[in-house]
Amino acid sequence: MRFTKLRLTGFKSFVDPTDLTIADGLTGVVGPNGCGKSNLLEALRWVMGETRAKAMRGGGMEDVIFAGAASRSARNFAEVCLTIDNSDRLAPAGFNDSDQLEIVRRITRDVGSAYKVNSKDTRARDVQMLFADASTGAHSPALVRQGQISELINAKPKNRRKVLEDAAGIGGLYQRRHEAELKLKNTEANLLRVDDVIEALA
Numbered sequence: 001m002r003f004t005k006l007r008l009t010g011f012k013s014f015v016d017p018t019d020l021t022i023a024d025g026l027t028g029v030v031g032p033n034g035c036g037k038s039n040l041l042e043a044l045r046w047v048m049g050e051t052r053a054k055a056m057r058g059g060g061m062e063d064v065i066f067a068g069a070a071s072r073s074a075r076n077f078a079e080v081c082l083t084i085d086n087s088d089r090l091a092p093a094g095f096n097d098s099d100q101l102e103i104v105r106r107i108t109r110d111v112g113s114a115y116k117v118n119s120k121d122t123r124a125r126d127v128q129m130l131f132a133d134a135s136t137g138a139h140s141p142a143l144v145r146q147g148q149i150s151e152l153i154n155a156k157p158k159n160r161r162k163v164l165e166d167a168a169g170i171g172g173l174y175q176r177r178h179e180a181e182l183k184l185k186n187t188e189a190n191l192l193r194v195d196d197v198i199e200a201l202a
């Protein structure tokens, strides 16, 4: 799986639809302070399922929507589309039936976020899992924020271990185990209810 294109519409300072080609090898983004370099990295993190507004340097998630400027009015939605080359067919099961994946996340004011993969509505959890299984995602150690290196040096061993686990691609397994444990607990509670009902009927 390889990222090939990023398209931003109404996302932070990128009010007009903006396409970025991610070529083979190293891609550098250069520009003056405040031109939107960090916004690009945030768009990448966001489309992969980031849920923490703080990680987007905002107070609420709707802060990613273009807020308006002297000559442009604010927008009502923001959208990021990430195109992935899946010709090696390394995407997780359920997403592996095409050579190209187009992941779209759109947030609309007062409505919230919606995701699509190849034009099909998809749950946020499934998009997050797609990237976690591919050892990437919103929390990927491959996306390095400003100040993150010193945070990592000062981090507790438990938090550093989390970075290694994410890099190894086992973050998705932890999430699945957590969901399975919740299901097990619900089932146990249901069984107790069934016992109560049987006792009441006996």
Ligand code: ATP
Pocket (backbone or CB within 6 Å): 011, 012, 013, 031, 032, 033, 034, 035, 036, 037, 038, 039, 040, 063, 064, 065, 066, 067, 068
């Ligand atoms: P530096 O080199 O200083 O780190 P940068 O190139 O990384 O800067 P960013 O931090 O990505 O720049 O972009 C900041 C710009 O994005 C600011 O001009 C800010 O006003 C603009 N911006 C952020 N959120 C929004 C929004 N919701 N609507 C409009 N503009 C926004």
